[in-house]
Structure formats: structure tokens, C-alpha cells
Amino acid sequence: MHVSPDPITTREQAAQERENLLDLLARGLYCTLATAGGAGHDEPGEEALTSGRAVADDYLSAYEEWLVKLSADNAGKAS
Known part of the structure; x- marks a missing residue:
């Protein structure tokens, strides 16, 4: 995965x-569950x-909703 500061x-x-x-995230979940289950x-x-x-x-959808709410709350405080 390419990470860019842009x-x-x-x-x-x-x-x-x-x-x-x-x-x-999907690969991370797989690795976590595989390790917990004793698999390689x-x-x-x-x-x-x-x-x-x-x-x-x-999880990502819930996080995006939280970010939108946080942005709206911050915009309301700046007004």
C-alpha cells in the first residue's frame, strides 16, 4: 500500500x-483470527x-459517520 502525504x-x-x-483491515482480521485459532x-x-x-x-462506515459528525460539531463551534 502506498502512503502519500498528499x-x-x-x-x-x-x-x-x-x-x-x-x-x-480484512487481512489484519484474518491474521488475528488465524493466530488466535492456532493456524499459521x-x-x-x-x-x-x-x-x-x-x-x-x-467498522469503516461507523468511523466515517463519526468523522462527519465530528467535523459538523467542530464547524458549529467555529461559527
Whole structure:
């Protein structure tokens, strides 16, 4: 994954970064569960990644909602 200090300025960039983050979170969930279950760190299968991405999407959506609320609250305080 490429990390850039440049700000995200388009919806396409934001969508790509979200996809990258979902993939990273899904792989992290797989590794965490595999380690907890005593399995090795093999490459996750497509089914595992799909399940992990669904969970990661829920968490990321909640985080995005929180960020929007925080931004709105901060904008209201600045007025």
C-alpha cells in the first residue's frame, strides 16, 4: 500500500484509499483470527477476505459517520 502525504482531493482517490484500507483491515482480521485459532499465517483465501471485508466495511462506515459528525460539531463551534 502506498502512503502519500498528499491530500485526497477527488472522490476517485477517496474510493481507492477506502478499498486499500478495507483490504488491509480484512487481512489484519484474518491474521488475528488465524493466530488466535492456532493456524499459521498463510495467504487468506478469497472467502476469508470477502468475510473480512464485510466486517471491515461495517467498522469503516461507523468511523466515517463519526468523522462527519465530528467535523459538523467542530464547524458549529467555529461559527
